[in-house]
Amino acid sequence: MRIGILGAGVVGSSVAELAEEYGHTVTAIADSKSATTDANGIDVEAVLERKKNDGVVGDEPSDSAIDASYDALIEATPITIGDAEPAFSHVKGALERDCHVVLGNKGPMAQRYRDVRALEAESDGEIRFEATVGGPMPVLSTISDLGPDHVTRVRGVFNSLANFILSRMTAEGLGYEHVLAEAQDLGVAEVDPTFDVEGTDAALTCSILANVLTQSEREFTIDDVHVEGIKEIPGSALDLAKDDGRTVRLIGEISEDDVRVAPRLVSENSALAVSGARTVIQLETEHAGQTHVTGAGATGHEIATAILVDVTRLEAP
Amino acid sequence: MRIGILGAGVVGSSVAELAEEYGHTVTAIADSKSATTDANGIDVEAVLERKKNDGVVGDEPSDSAIDASYDALIEATPITIGDAEPAFSHVKGALERDCHVVLGNKGPMAQRYRDVRALEAESDGEIRFEATVGGPMPVLSTISDLGPDHVTRVRGVFNSLANFILSRMTAEGLGYEHVLAEAQDLGVAEVDPTFDVEGTDAALTCSILANVLTQSEREFTIDDVHVEGIKEIPGSALDLAKDDGRTVRLIGEISEDDVRVAPRLVSENSALAVSGARTVIQLETEHAGQTHVTGAGATGHEIATAILVDVTRLEAP
Structure with a gap:
């Protein structure tokens, strides 16, 4: 499955790192300042290296990742309290494009559950959020x-x-x-x-x-x-x-x-x-x-695994 | 889903008792000596009462349950060591009829794994056995x-x-x-x-x-x-x-x-x-x-729940 990743902190970076092992291709990644997109798959290693050295993941504006080509969007930006923005808008954008969404961010399902479910009902995409409850534990x-x-x-x-x-x-x-x-x-x-x-x-x-x-x-x-x-x-x-x-x-x-x-x-x-x-x-x-x-206590790799397992569930018939 | 139950011990009886709550209909039940079958659903309460009082579940021969009408067969007879019989033959019979099988009995998957998988590959039925590993724990x-x-x-x-x-x-x-x-x-x-x-x-x-x-x-x-x-x-x-x-x-x-x-x-x-x-x-x-x-330590009701959850998984597309 082709995945876009929003958030390049510990969790987002780990998802990018492990994606290939679970059979998925990263076509976009963004942090708050920048993005890299490539419909054929980005060079994850180079992007993460650049993040470490220069503090950015690419030369494109951050928003270009949301509009990139992917089957599932991974929302792993920092949690915000209140209206769960900007995560909620990211979820909305992806579902409106009939893409799946997998959440690492607890905000949307903790604070705008009905709004998200309503968007999902109108979409061909599904929403999954196992990682937001107990990380890698099967809850x-x-x-x-x-x-x-x-x-x-x-x-x-x-x-x-x-x-x-x-x-x-x-x-x-x-x-x-x-x-x-x-x-x-x-x-x-x-x-x-x-x-x-x-x-x-x-x-x-x-x-x-x-x-x-x-x-x-x-x-x-x-x-x-x-x-x-x-x-x-x-x-x-x-x-x-x-x-x-x-x-x-x-x-x-x-x-x-x-x-x-x-x-x-x-x-x-x-x-x-x-x-x-x-x-x-x-x-x-x-x-x-x-x-x-x-x-x-879940590390980035552990939460990333829960997210990638969710992505894999989406592929199942 | 219509289920047939082989074995009327603690686990088999509990499956019969709880089936309705999980949306399933019991169309057959057998112990080692007797059986009751009814394609429209047996009277579970009466059958379990009779088992308690008279030590039998019905007037039909035990084998008639295997040949009865069901979508999924629940194998909950006592475990045997060696060739896992008669459980293995029960599994074989159901899969050859393109019915699903859910195991409470550990024998077949512990002792004849490849034989069972080979039968499943030829069948439209599936085999599930979550209850045989840790009972109700999601392993x-x-x-x-x-x-x-x-x-x-x-x-x-x-x-x-x-x-x-x-x-x-x-x-x-x-x-x-x-x-x-x-x-x-x-x-x-x-x-x-x-x-x-x-x-x-x-x-x-x-x-x-x-x-x-x-x-x-x-x-x-x-x-x-x-x-x-x-x-x-x-x-x-x-x-x-x-x-x-x-x-x-x-x-x-x-x-x-x-x-x-x-x-x-x-x-x-x-x-x-x-x-x-x-x-x-x-x-x-x-x-x-x-x-x-x-x-x-799992009771009959707990193992039965694991079995019924497996049955429910089979219904999903």
Whole structure:
């Protein structure tokens, strides 16, 4: 399949790098400033080299990638909160041209679910977004196999940085600021970790899951998620929990009554008590009990793999 | 879809019970002695009631179910070692009639993989067997999504009873015989637990996974799996492991060089160190890192759900 890639950060670059291995051809790639397009396939290696050295992916204007020739558009630009722009317009453009869209960006399905589904209904193209929920973990595919109707509750640790910080605070008895600085030194945390530690990233995941589970009966946006982050948790609370055989995790939960992200006490033996930069998603079903999927905090290659698997699914009859 | 069910034990009965909820009609059901068939749908409740009270599912001979009218045959008779009969003949009969087959029975894909695939190639029917690997856990679907070529290694705890016994031995410092008797009292273990504790059940799972991963390049049967069970593990070995921050689990492993089931030392913090009657499967991929899927020891309803999800997949275009 011929793919166009919007976004040349860690995820977009990894998609470009791995595309050939999954049998796909990259015909366009853009970052915020520039683009390269070639209907016969761009020279990925040269483009990524140039990105590294000069900070641009080509000589064309960024917009030319959207209008290029491809079967599927990969949306991997940075997440924005609110109207999910410009990602939403990228999705719209591709679907209106009857092209498929695969999302790496959580914004459109977390904040404009109905609008995207409406565009998809009018298009010969399809939209896929497995990578936006748990990265490489098979979450949406499992929900789709079980049937969303049969999934009664989803809980999970959706953000690996928040989990890394809470695990370290618990294990070492260290304070929040100290562990955060350590995470930044290790490259686990961005310079601005707000998005992760305030629960915004987990809330976006919850919103997507709520939309998928209710099958558009009701639309969820990030504003419908009750969010509480981990910055205010005192070390003493973690010590108290530990004495009681429990621990604190930033848990996202989607049930019939409520969509919520908050620090919660869980038993140390619970499947939700993963440690380090890990994530876990628990699916509770009517008849199939609980299934857990866990993964390591996803790197660019891992998210790219989830995206390319989605592209491959589109090719299937 | 109209389904015929062979086997009216815990799994077969659960499939019958839940079929309607997944939009399917049961047109035949058989145990080893009897059958009921009705092209318009049998009265499931009455049949299961009769099975409970009289030990039979109907007045017809057992074989009449195989010849009945259905779109998909569910094979849920007890596993046999060796030529996987009579399950293999059931699969053959259905595929030769161009019907689909969904397996609850591990035998055919663990022991006669190529024969089954050859029959499928000649048939308009398809074969599905997600329930035979980890029950309700999405393992085969994830391997298929990732592409078997991209999965470099699979390891896991495939048998929940063996894991229950090892966990209890470790946690309580009790001996094998003591914990086994306890498991039998709790109904977690069968009267004859040989199949589970000697590693045979896990070996069947390994053989299926090896066949799926090599995509028929080479055929695996249970004879190709190196198997060592848990009966000979002394309590002292578990204590020694514990002092070292490790624990012992019955691990199945499928890698390029080897297919093996054996007690192995794993770190207490490892994702493979699940405790109690749980199972876990670790998929190691070239680019997507490690993904783990865990589940509780599967009940009849859980395995039935996996089977019915497979049936539903068959309906999709």
